[in-house]
Amino acid sequence: MKYLLKGGTVVSGTDVRKADVLIEDEKIVAVSDDMIQDDAALIDVTGKLLFPGFIDAHTHFDLEVSGTVTADNFDTGTKAAIAGGTTCIIDFATQNKGETLQEGLANWHKKADGRSSCDYGFHMAISEWTPQVSDEIPEMFEAGITSFKMYMTYSSRVRDWEIYQILKRIKEYGGVAGVHCENGELIDELIKEQKKAGNLSPSAHPVSRPSSIEAEAVNRFLTIAKLVDVPVIVVHLSSKEGFREIEQARENGQRVYVETCPQYLLMDEGRYYLPGFESAKYVISPPLRTKADNECLWKALKEEQIDTVATDHCSFTTGQKEMGKDDFTKIPNGMPGVETRAVLMYTFGVLEDRISLTQMCKLMAENPAKLYGMYPQKGCLEPGSDADLVIWDPNYESRITAKDQLQNMDYAPFEGLSVKGRAEKVFLRGVLSVEDGKVIKENHGKYISRKRGNLD
Numbered sequence: 221m222k223y224l225l226k227g228g229t230v231v232s233g234t235d236v237r238k239a240d241v242l243i244e245d246e247k248i249v250a251v252s253d254d255m256i257q258d259d260a261a262l263i264d265v266t267g268k269l270l271f272p273g274f275i276d277a278h279t280h281f282d283l284e285v286s287g288t289v290t291a292d293n294f295d296t297g298t299k300a301a302i303a304g305g306t307t308c309i310i311d312f313a314t315q316n317k318g319e320t321l322q323e324g325l326a327n328w329h330k331k332a333d334g335r336s337s338c339d340y341g342f343h344m345a346i347s348e349w350t351p352q353v354s355d356e357i358p359e360m361f362e363a364g365i366t367s368f369k370m371y372m373t374y375s376s377r378v379r380d381w382e383i384y385q386i387l388k389r390i391k392e393y394g395g396v397a398g399v400h401c402e403n404g405e406l407i408d409e410l411i412k413e414q415k416k417a418g419n420l421s422p423s424a425h426p427v428s429r430p431s432s433i434e435a436e437a438v439n440r441f442l443t444i445a446k447l448v449d450v451p452v453i454v455v456h457l458s459s460k461e462g463f464r465e466i467e468q469a470r471e472n473g474q475r476v477y478v479e480t481c482p483q484y485l486l487m488d489e490g491r492y493y494l495p496g497f498e499s500a501k502y503v504i505s506p507p508l509r510t511k512a513d514n515e516c517l518w519k520a521l522k523e524e525q526i527d528t529v530a531t532d533h534c535s536f537t538t539g540q541k542e543m544g545k546d547d548f549t550k551i552p553n554g555m556p557g558v559e560t561r562a563v564l565m566y567t568f569g570v571l572e573d574r575i576s577l578t579q580m581c582k583l584m585a586e587n588p589a590k591l592y593g594m595y596p597q598k599g600c601l602e603p604g605s606d607a608d609l610v611i612w613d614p615n616y617e618s619r620i621t622a623k624d625q626l627q628n629m630d631y632a633p634f635e636g637l638s639v640k641g642r643a644e645k646v647f648l649r650g651v652l653s654v655e656d657g658k659v660i661k662e663n664h665g666k667y668i669s670r671k672r673g674n675l676d
């Protein structure tokens with residue numbers, strides 16, 4: 221099938237220009253002025269912005285957490301993703317304790333294959349480091365997994381020596397690691413204190429995980445990375461204090477990549493003091509911070525000190541959140557976000573002049589594609605690239621509400637918020653998958669075997 225998208229404005233990581241786009245089968249074949257192509261279906265995109273399909277490099281679909289499973293699986297999660305303009309996600313295939321990496325990977329393929337409506341890749345989350353696991357690393361690269369994840373908190377956390385050994389091993393193959401930076405041992409102590417004082421409500425959650433807990437872990441992680449002499453990624457950065465550690469490491473010549481998420485830009489700790497059990501919706505880790513932290517992260521985005529914006533989509537219904545009604549530590553941590561990332565970044569980033577259109581494109585398409593080894597197959601609108609493309613209506617106005625979303629959720633964290641812009645049409649490898657904001661093609665997503673990344 222051939223399409224000619226005529227009259228639109230093409231956004232890349234470097235410029236915004238009027239151009240027509242010709243798609244044939246799975247690929248973009250030309251981007252240029254005033255094209256005529258009689259055998260192509262013509263789509264008039266006058267007044268629309270054309271973005272490369274957005275990439276969300278941080279989702280958790282079909283993940284077991286605190287004795288329950290995330291509300292979104294690959295079916296609902298990827299439909300929500302593509303409806304919001306995201307044509308590729310990278311989820312975390314997870315090695316549970318006692319499992320091999322291959323078992324973890326096979327498990328994630330079982331969850332995702334054949335039921336994904338956008339393309340998908342996997343990072344490998346390592347929770348136990350043994351000589352056998354070390355031997356499996358080359359097999360991961362052969363399977364298209366070039367990025368790895370570690371947690372410094374939760375029961376799956378790895379110790380400093382493990383991070384050191386894992387980074388050394390990954391470095392041999394040119395891979396990259398992203399780490400959830402929070403000091404798990406100190407969190408356990410602060411939780412004990414909250415419980416002892418009888419503070420069992422969600423308001424105790426941020427108190428048990430202050431910014432210093434993130435900053436210390438960022439510092440320790442970057443100290444380890446410096447010893448190994450390897451670039452690394454700090455995922456879902458939430459705080460000014462954590463950012464200062466990154467600045468310091470960079471001043472000392474270290475290469476550090478940083479990801480943040482819309483919730484850390486647009487929400488603050490006030491959400492932990494809502495009536496009833498409402499605050500449970502916002503129990504995420506790291507927790508929401510202050511307005512000053514929000515502003516620090518926006519400034520860092522504008523100055524291109526933060527490289528990617530992902531979501532950490534990890535959804536639980538209000539019913540699931542009730543598990544922690546009498547004890548905040550039993551509230552499954554996480555919130556949805558995969559469906560609303562682009563509209564939030566457009567409305568509160570671009571339209572409020574906090575970031576430019578080209579920066580939005582970099583943060584949500586070009587940079588994740590480069591960092592995670594998918595560029596130029598994805599992340600840009602260039603001849604030869606996958607025809608993953610978002611036709612963005614910049615004037616569409618709506619209000620975020622749970623009842624309109626495809627995420628398998630009974631609430632929306634940004635309920636009632638007025639937003640502007642919409643993914644009107646979305647192509648996934650040349651197939652029109654979203655029309656008038658509705659998913660019209662399901663299960664067309666395929667596994668993306670990734671190469672080694674490079675964002676320099």
Ligand code: DUC
Nearest residue numbers: 400504505534553554
């Ligand atoms: N944080 C969350 O809030 N949920 C899942 C994983 C994570 O790191």
Ligand code: ZN
Nearest residue numbers: 400456505506
């Ligand atoms: Zn995390």
Ligand code: ZN
Nearest residue numbers: 278280532534
């Ligand atoms: Zn996460």
